[in-house]
Amino acid sequence: MMNLTSDEKSLPQKISEALVSLILEEGLNPGDKLPNESILAKRLDVGRSSIREAMKLLASRNIVTIRQGSGTYVASSPGMTEDPLGFTFIGDKKKLIHDLIEVRFLLEPSIAAIAASHADENDIKKITTLCDEVETLLKGQKDHTQKDIEFHTAIAMSSKNVVVPRLIPVINSSIPLFVETTGNQLFHETIETHREITQAIAAHDALAAQDAMYLHLVYNRKMIKALFD
Numbered sequence: 001m002m003n004l005t006s007d008e009k010s011l012p013q014k015i016s017e018a019l020v021s022l023i024l025e026e027g028l029n030p031g032d033k034l035p036n037e038s039i040l041a042k043r044l045d046v047g048r049s050s051i052r053e054a055m056k057l058l059a060s061r062n063i064v065t066i067r068q069g070s071g072t073y074v075a076s077s078p079g080m081t082e083d084p085l086g087f088t089f090i091g092d093k094k095k096l097i098h099d100l101i102e103v104r105f106l107l108e109p110s111i112a113a114i115a116a117s118h119a120d121e122n123d124i125k126k127i128t129t130l131c132d133e134v135e136t137l138l139k140g141q142k143d144h145t146q147k148d149i150e151f152h153t154a155i156a157m158s159s160k161n162v163v164v165p166r167l168i169p170v171i172n173s174s175i176p177l178f179v180e181t182t183g184n185q186l187f188h189e190t191i192e193t194h195r196e197i198t199q200a201i202a203a204h205d206a207l208a209a210q211d212a213m214y215l216h217l218v219y220n221r222k223m224i225k226a227l228f229d
Helices: 011-025 037-044 048-060 093-118 121-139 145-157 164-182 187-202 206-228
Strands: 064-067 071-074
Touching: 011 037, 011 048, 037 048, 048 064, 093 145, 093 164, 093 187, 093 206, 121 145, 121 187, 145 164, 145 187, 164 206, 187 206
Parallel strands: none
Antiparallel strands: 064 071
């Protein structure tokens, strides 16, 4: 456990570091619930109010998520803020969209291939479920953006590569921009390529997963070029 006696940092900072150590020691994963305040206060030998202050610090760093009336959970992407790459401050959205699609071409086909090699049954089940949910929303002419983000995130997480989840903001930040820009005109293409990606990962076919993801991005790039060029 972290040393809480050093005077170099404030008590909430030291407790927050101890809590991060606890999360790692306990092997808690994104979405897992932390012990309640009383248990944590006893384990760290500090007051409950100090635990609360430390949790606020961790929440501000997106390491934990505090749900009123439910408890405190490890954040879905610990340490990753909503816009860590500062895309909000790029004024030229047309240029941003063009550049994001270029970077996604560099990343996502390879990520899909790695996912196909390493995805376990739970990963495949989650990806398949999300694929179905996106398709249902699209066919119902409802906003599928969040589920689309979750679909691509699940693929990245199933790669089992510790660096890939840190690249997720590049993908997640682009999806709402792409959906808004294309106006859901890629209805059939999205359903078709999502299904092909899912089936390839389920079959542990890395090359097919890579090709399907590449085709998925090709459709997006063609539509963006048609709208902007």
